[in-house]
Amino acid sequence: MTIGKVNLAAAFATFHDHWNPRVAGDINDFQVKLAKFEGKFDWHHHETEDELFLVVQGRMKMGLRSGDVIVGPGEFIIVPHGTEHCxxxxxGECHVLLLEPGTTRNTGTVETDKTRHRLERIG
Structure with a gap:
């Protein structure tokens, strides 16, 4: 295994589409994923996987049935499994680093036009 570093700005510059996470690294059974958000995603939940969303650039709103949470650059939110979120x-555009099990499907238990079954890798 080669040990190297990832420059987040350079990694985000390698792609331009939205809601299509890229795998930037693996840590045990988890993956570090990078995604660009624009507009609103789909309401969904994950049966068994918790997700960490770290905002690198821009701002995002995490829609939760219990109330929305605004997350800015340098802030993160952890969404526990079973929690419906959007x-x-x-x-405009928001750059997000996600930390989640490698088995996590981006749309959870729902299938939409934003569902990604196979993720590209960065690097």
Missing amino acids: PEALD
Whole structure:
């Protein structure tokens, strides 16, 4: 295994589409994923996987049935499994680092046009 570093700005610059996470690294059974958000995603939940959303650039609103949470650059939110949620980019594009099990499907238990079955890798 080669040990290297990832420059987040450079990694985000390698793609331009939205709601299509890329795998930037693996840590045990988890993956570090990078995604660009624009607009609103779909309401969904994950049966067994918790998710961490770290905002690198921009702002996002995490829609929760219990109330929305605004997350800015350098802030993160952990969404526990079973919690229905709906991420939304505010003020244009938002760059997000996700930490979640490698088996996590981006739309959880629902199938939409944003569902990704196979993720591309960065690097």
